[in-house]
Amino acid sequence: MNTGKNFGIPREISKSFSFIRMLVVYLVICGAGVCALLASFDILIRKNNKKLTNDICSLVTEKMNNSIRRMTGSAENMAALLSAQDHYDLGELYEILSRDSVASEYVSIGFVDENDHIYASETELKEFEKWGLLDTAGQADPVSISAPYRSGKTGQTVFTMFVDYVYGGGKKGYLFLTYPLKEIQNMAYTESLTVDTEIWLMEADSDNIIQCAGPNKYSMGIWDNALVTFRKPIGSRYQKEYAAWKDKMNAGVKSAGITYRIGDETYTQVYSKIDFMYGWYVVVRIPGSSLSSAIQQFRISVLVFLGILLIATLIMFIVSHKRQIREKKVLENLSIQDPLTQALNRRAFDFTADQYLGYLGKTLKNEASLLFLDVDYFKQVNDRFGHEAGDRILREFSAALREIFGQEGYISRYGGDEFVVLVRNGDRDTISGQLELLRKKAAEIKPCDDPEAYRDFVLTFSCGGAVFPTDAQDLKSLEAGADSALYLVKENGRDGFGWYEKGK
Amino acid sequence: MKRITAVLVSMILALAGCSGSGREEQGASPAPAFEALNETVDGRPDLYLIVKNLDSSYWKVMIDGARDGGAAFDCNVYCSGTYVETDWEEQRRLLDEAVAAGADAVLLAPDDSVMLSEKIEEVYGKGVPVVLLDTMANTDSYDVCYMTDNLMAGQQAAEEMISQLRKSGVSDSDAIQIGLQLGAAASQTISERLAGFFKYWSKNAPQSWKIIPDIKCNDGYLDKAVECAEEFLEYPDLRGVFGTNNSSTRGFARVVREHARKDIVVVGFDYSEDIAALINDGGYAASTILQRQYYMSYTGVETARKLIDGESVPAKFVDMGVVVVNEETINQAEVQEVLSYSGADGL
Numbered sequence: 001m002n003t004g005k006n007f008g009i010p011r012e013i014s015k016s017f018s019f020i021r022m023l024v025v026y027l028v029i030c031g032a033g034v035c036a037l038l039a040s041f042d043i044l045i046r047k048n049n050k051k052l053t054n055d056i057c058s059l060v061t062e063k064m065n066n067s068i069r070r071m072t073g074s075a076e077n078m079a080a081l082l083s084a085q086d087h088y089d090l091g092e093l094y095e096i097l098s099r100d101s102v103a104s105e106y107v108s109i110g111f112v113d114e115n116d117h118i119y120a121s122e123t124e125l126k127e128f129e130k131w132g133l134l135d136t137a138g139q140a141d142p143v144s145i146s147a148p149y150r151s152g153k154t155g156q157t158v159f160t161m162f163v164d165y166v167y168g169g170g171k172k173g174y175l176f177l178t179y180p181l182k183e184i185q186n187m188a189y190t191e192s193l194t195v196d197t198e199i200w201l202m203e204a205d206s207d208n209i210i211q212c213a214g215p216n217k218y219s220m221g222i223w224d225n226a227l228v229t230f231r232k233p234i235g236s237r238y239q240k241e242y243a244a245w246k247d248k249m250n251a252g253v254k255s256a257g258i259t260y261r262i263g264d265e266t267y268t269q270v271y272s273k274i275d276f277m278y279g280w281y282v283v284v285r286i287p288g289s290s291l292s293s294a295i296q297q298f299r300i301s302v303l304v305f306l307g308i309l310l311i312a313t314l315i316m317f318i319v320s321h322k323r324q325i326r327e328k329k330v331l332e333n334l335s336i337q338d339p340l341t342q343a344l345n346r347r348a349f350d351f352t353a354d355q356y357l358g359y360l361g362k363t364l365k366n367e368a369s370l371l372f373l374d375v376d377y378f379k380q381v382n383d384r385f386g387h388e389a390g391d392r393i394l395r396e397f398s399a400a401l402r403e404i405f406g407q408e409g410y411i412s413r414y415g416g417d418e419f420v421v422l423v424r425n426g427d428r429d430t431i432s433g434q435l436e437l438l439r440k441k442a443a444e445i446k447p448c449d450d451p452e453a454y455r456d457f458v459l460t461f462s463c464g465g466a467v468f469p470t471d472a473q474d475l476k477s478l479e480a481g482a483d484s485a486l487y488l489v490k491e492n493g494r495d496g497f498g499w500y501e502k503g504k
Numbered sequence: 505m506k507r508i509t510a511v512l513v514s515m516i517l518a519l520a521g522c523s524g525s526g527r528e529e530q531g532a533s534p535a536p537a538f539e540a541l542n543e544t545v546d547g548r549p550d551l552y553l554i555v556k557n558l559d560s561s562y563w564k565v566m567i568d569g570a571r572d573g574g575a576a577f578d579c580n581v582y583c584s585g586t587y588v589e590t591d592w593e594e595q596r597r598l599l600d601e602a603v604a605a606g607a608d609a610v611l612l613a614p615d616d617s618v619m620l621s622e623k624i625e626e627v628y629g630k631g632v633p634v635v636l637l638d639t640m641a642n643t644d645s646y647d648v649c650y651m652t653d654n655l656m657a658g659q660q661a662a663e664e665m666i667s668q669l670r671k672s673g674v675s676d677s678d679a680i681q682i683g684l685q686l687g688a689a690a691s692q693t694i695s696e697r698l699a700g701f702f703k704y705w706s707k708n709a710p711q712s713w714k715i716i717p718d719i720k721c722n723d724g725y726l727d728k729a730v731e732c733a734e735e736f737l738e739y740p741d742l743r744g745v746f747g748t749n750n751s752s753t754r755g756f757a758r759v760v761r762e763h764a765r766k767d768i769v770v771v772g773f774d775y776s777e778d779i780a781a782l783i784n785d786g787g788y789a790a791s792t793i794l795q796r797q798y799y800m801s802y803t804g805v806e807t808a809r810k811l812i813d814g815e816s817v818p819a820k821f822v823d824m825g826v827v828v829v830n831e832e833t834i835n836q837a838e839v840q841e842v843l844s845y846s847g848a849d850g851l
Contacts, residue, residue: 123819130656130823147703155640155649155820206706208699221642222692223655223699227717 019321026317030310037306041299049266049288054257057270057284060197061255064184064282065275071183072143072161072276079163079175088168094119107151107158107178112137114171123152124178137162137174145277147203148181148210157181157210157221181221185212198285202226202271204249205279230269234260245269249281265289338413340391341398349412353422354475357468367426368468370478372486373401376460376494378417381447389447393459400441404434420479426467428499435463435497460495462486471500535594538582538601541571548580549812551805552602553611554595555585556638562774562797565845566637569798570611573805581805592616596623609633609808611801614641617692633811635804638797639693646820648807650800653823654693658700661771661793664828665744666709668769668789672743676710680743683736685729685756686721687749694748697773701746722751729755737763747772753792754778760788775829775843783831791830798845800824
């Protein structure tokens with residue numbers, strides 16, 4: 001059956017487009033909502049990361065400084081104890097301490113007297129000269145710590161701590177203690193952040209850095225330079241911020257932080273001055289992702305939840321829409337179709353035909369024909385074969401009409417045995433040919449399945465037609481024209497076809 | 505008997521080709537079987553030397569030192585090594601091979617300070633003395649390491665740069681720039697040389713002499729080193745360049761000579777035709793720093809012999825020092841001796 005698409009069926013009959021539009025609007029609103037949610041999440045994560053990483057970096061630097069203070073405090077106590085004992089023979093004291101088990105806690109222990117004579121092993125003496133350790137001793141007030149260097153004795157990277165010391169009745173010297181750098185690395189170790197936190201000692205003047213903690217435990221104690229490790233990878237975008245951060249360090253500002261990106265990762269990096277290790281700073285760097293993993297998980301959960309909600313809503317929408325379409329179709333069918341023949345009822349036909357002819361009238365491009373058809377002697381069929389046979393005749397005749405005109409017209413049962421067809425064609429010859437075909441098909445329609453019963457039965461019909469706009473320019477006039485043509489056919493004995501002619 | 509076992513084990517393991525997929529991807533050739541460096545004598549200790557690159561002249565000098573050390577200290581010395589200096593997996597196999605062959609001591613120049621640490625600990629744990637050469641490992645489980653203190657060598661390079669600049673007529677008030685180039689950004693040796701350079705420079709160079717912050721890296725390739733050097737020439741105040749390794753130094757030397765930039769001081773590491781050409785020219789200010797790899801292995805064999813004999817060593821880390829080669833020092837006896845051991849006397 002024709003859906004009416006080609007005939008510009010009024011929107012009242014088809015509303016599916018409005019559903020799609022509504023769906024698009026809904027999806028756009030949902031999309032905008034999700035984007036806004038993600039953006040607010042990202043802002044929240046960034047703010048959270050910046051604050052937390054700053055706090056953690058500051059805490060780690062403070063922890064290291066406290067630990068170094070404890071070491072220096074312990075060295076100061078030892079120096080104070082030895083000062084109180086007021087030794088006169090530093091050589092003898094050195095021998096005792098070198099042999100003493102206390103010495104084994106350090107890589108080495110020794111003294112520098114007021115004349116810069118060093119009480120140390122041969123290897124250590126070479127290191128004093130090689131690394132200028134006497135200069136570091138001179139900085140002790142009351143403590144100074146050397147830059148890290150590789151110990152000949154152990155092969156490890158070490159640093160030496162000098163403490164003011166009084167001996168021989170008021171002479172000023174220095175006690176020195178050499179520790180493995182691992183001591184500082186152990187201080188830097190923070191279990192919960194081991195994987196992500198990187199810690200270096202950095203010398204402001206040279207930009208040299210030495211790693212104390214990081215993802216790769218074997219990289220600890222390895223020298224590098226900040227220009228290569230920090231400045232080069234961060235690219236041109238953050239060079240200005242990095243330079244400002246470094247300027248603060250050069251100016252002796254106690255602590256400062258910077259946030260920058262390398263690739264997709266955001267890092268927060270904080271330095272803090274190390275007490276007694278003059279010109280040296282502890283630098284802590286944490287990637288933002290290490291802290292935002294929990295909130296990222298939550299973000300993903302929310303996104304999944306929203307996704308499921310959206311899909312569920314869409315399914316509900318579509319199911320509801322389909323159900324609505326089905327119900328509407330049933331209602332439409334009930335209101336526009338003749339239940340027996342499935343043809344349009346008169347009301348629906350008049351409405352649709354009127355709309356179509358109106359559309360045709362505006363375009364003035366095509367013609368249309370209106371046909372009135374009557375099943376001949378239908379009452380006799382009912383009387384002879386019964387109402388069921390009559391219904392069968394009407395159903396099959398309607399089906400034959402659909403088969404022949406269904407693709408290009410509207411078919412309606414006007415009442416009883418009357419049918420009307422609006423054909424999108426004004427060519428009388430073509431329609432006459434189609435009616436001839438219909439006549440053959442009608443002849444094949446039988447009222448029942450018993451050949452004996454219908455042996456002499458042949459179904460015929462009468463038809464009158466009028467052409468739009470030649471014969472009439474509106475539906476009523478067209479119907480009247482076709483009706484009068486039908487009347488003439490009937491007058492002439494039925495089983496025939498005729499076109500409306502003015503004046504007849 | 506041990507010698508036969510060593511050769512057999514070497515052959516079996518070499519034929520088995522038990523190498524990892526990583527090194528296969530690098531296209532590295534498998535290490536050859538251990539080969540005796542000198543005449544083997546039954547009853548003498550068997551030392552196994554494993555070097556980083558059998559094709560390199562630097563490592564050939566180290567092998568010469570071990571050969572001479574073996575003769576001097578009455579040891580059989582067997583040698584093998586890798587052909588790519590990152591092929592630590594093959595060195596790990598060689599360590600197993602040496603232990604299986606009954607090594608009395610192992611002399612190793614580790615291809616990777618980190619990845620080989622566990623295997624070194626294992627060998628040391630079996631009571632086999634371990635002497636490290638040229639490169640430190642990230643473990644305490646070794647007896648002694650003979651190498652260059654690269655932090656100190658870097659400082660010497662900076663000292664030489666400042667000295668050469670002053671000799672070239674650059675005054676403390678001149679605003680000049682210095683360009684630095686690395687062979688590999690992740691190399692501990694190169695990083696320490698760089699740190700040493702900065703350490704000395706920051707304390708001793710005049711304020712107006714600046715290091716260009718864009719430190720370039722050539723990844724060990726000479727072509728790239730030349731490109732990097734060309735880029736540095738675009739700096740108008742460039743008066744000095746420092747190459748932290750052989751490829752960087754060659755790149756700088758080649759470009760400075762090609763452009764006849766006699767106003768640029770070149771300081772680098774290792775001896776090559778390129779840097780030798782500048783030093784010998786007389787018109788250029790150029791210096792290079794040479795390591796004493798011959799003495800590393802020679803002394804390493806001596807110490808290994810002492811360890812086998814039950815003696816202890818006073819230090820675990822011994823800086824073998826470096827010599828600075830420039831126009832003035834090149835004829836000094838010490839420099840000539842190191843140059844002759846470096847195979848550079850023919851350059």
